[in-house]
Amino acid sequence: MAEVLSFDLSLRRDGFALSLTERIPLDGVTAVTGPSGAGKTTLLRCLAGLERGASGSVRLGDDVLQDETRFVPPHARGVGYVFQEARLFPHMSVARNLAYGARRRGVAQERIEEIVRLLDLAPLLDRRPGGLSGGESRRVALGRVLASQPRVLFLDEPMTGLDSARKAEIMPHIVRATHGLGLPALLVSHAEDEIQTLADRVLKIEEGGHAGWGRVPVRLPARVVEHCDHGAVLVVGEARLILPLPASAERNWALAVPPDGALVSTGPPGPGNALASLQARVGAVPGDGTVALEVAGHTVAWPWPEGRIVPPPGSDVWFTILKVYPRPTG
Known part of the structure; x- marks a missing residue:
C-alpha cells in the first residue's frame, strides 16, 4: 500500500482563507486543479513549509512535518519543488546545475546518469541556461530537483508560458521521471491537456477549500x-x-x-x-x-x-x- 500525504491546514490573509483537510496517496501524479485564485499554489507552498503562517498538521508517510509543536524546515521535508520559472544558475552549465542538486544530498553519480537518460539531457550538459529553449530549461530544472532525491515532487504549473508543441515535448519526460523513478508528484494545473496527460487522480479546490475529487482521465x-x-x-x-x-x-x-x-x-x-x-x-x-x-x-x-x-x-x-x-x- 502506498504511503499517504495527509494534512489539515489553515492559512488566513487579507481577502483569502485556506482551509483544507485531505489524505493523498503517494502514488503516481495527483493533479490539484481549480480556478485562478483558488489556493492551488498556496496549498503546495504550505505543504512544502514555505508558508510559516500556515497552522495545522502535515504528515509525509509516518513522518510529522508540522503540528502544534514541530515545524520541519523546507530543505528537510523531502519535497522537490519545481517552480513556474526554471530558476537555473545562469553561470553554471547544465551538468553543474544537475550536480548542485545532487551534491546537497550526497546523491550517487548513477542517479544523475539515470536522470540524464530519463529526461534526454545528454545533448545539453555542456550548455548554459541562457542558450536553452523554454522546454529545455524546464527539463533541466526538473532534473536538478530530481537529482536531490526527494520523496515527493511538487510541480507548480511547470509549463506556464510554453506553447502546445513545447508542452507536448516536456510532458512525456515528466511521466518518465515520476513513473520511471517511482516518485509521487502533486501537479498544480488548470490546463486540460496537462491533467489528461499526467494525472492519475484529480483533487479540486475552490476558494481555499475542498471541492471534491474529479474524474480520473x-x-x-x-x-x-x-x-x-x-x-x-x-x-x-x-x-x-x-x-x-x-x-x-x-x-x-x-x-x-x-x-x-x-x-x-x-x-x-x-x-x-x-x-x-x-x-x-x-x-x-x-x-x-x-x-x-x-x-x-x-x-x-x-x-x-x-x-x-x-x-x-x-x-x-x-x-x-x-x-x-x-x-x-x-
Missing part, C-alpha cells in the same frame, strides 16, 4: 507498431491510428480520452475526421453519471450525457475517438 492502452512521416502508427484494440509522436517513442502508450474526445453511437459512424472507431460493449450503469464500456479489452467509466438514453447492458456500440492525450507507459 479515461485511458486506453495502445502500442506503437511502426513509425511514419507523421509520427507513429499505434494499435488500440483492433484499430490503427497515427499520432505525432517522436521517432524514439516508447512501444507502449496510454491514450487519455477527454469527455469531449469521443462519441458513443449504436451504429457505425459515418465518414469524418475521427482518429479511430472501436467496437465496444455496454456494461454496468453505476448511477454516478457514467456508463461502464468495454473498449479494446479495457473497461472504462465513460461520462454519459444527462437525459440521453443508455443502451441496455450487453449492447454493442461504437466508440469513435476524436481527440487523445498520449503518455508513455514503458
